[in-house]
Amino acid sequence: MSDWKQLCAVDDIPVLGARRLKRARGADVAIFRTEGERVFALLDRCPHKGGPLSQGIVFGERVACPLHNWSIGLADGCAAAPDEGSTQRFSLKVEDGQVFVDVEELATLAIDELPACAGACEHAA
Numbered sequence: 001m002s003d004w005k006q007l008c009a010v011d012d013i014p015v016l017g018a019r020r021l022k023r024a025r026g027a028d029v030a031i032f033r034t035e036g037e038r039v040f041a042l043l044d045r046c047p048h049k050g051g052p053l054s055q056g057i058v059f060g061e062r063v064a065c066p067l068h069n070w071s072i073g074l075a076d077g078c079a080a081a082p083d084e085g086s087t088q089r090f091s092l093k094v095e096d097g098q099v100f101v102d103v104e105e106l107a108t109l110a111i112d113e114l115p116a117c118a119g120a121c122e123h124a125a
């Protein structure tokens with residue numbers, strides 16, 4: 001059962017952009033907004049080498065990682081072929097223009113992931 005917490009208004013997220021949600025443990029979560037006003041939440045770490053997806057370019061329902069341009073699906077967190085891998089997705093809902101996130105998921109999913117890094121990344125796999 002979800003434990004929803006109000007995060008922000010949809011209008012607080014830039015169109016075709018993102019904002020970051022810091023967590024007590026684990027990497028930040030990126031909250032994305034599409035041109036069509038849809039909102040998605042993914043761990044702010046690219047499955048390639050940990051790039052900060054929140055700083056990528058949103059197009060359609062995908063984001064292009066700012067480091068090496070992998071295309072990551074906002075709905076499923078999966079990299080587009082021929083690249084392989086996925087990043088954690090988080091539940092989210094929008095009601096009356098407000099964005100809600102699941103507190104339980106934020107506290108438990110992917111909490112061992114290091115924060116995203118930009119440029120040369122010493123903790124990249």
Ligand code: FES
Binds near residue numbers: 046047051065067
């Ligand atoms: S770190 Fe995202 S494409 Fe390389």
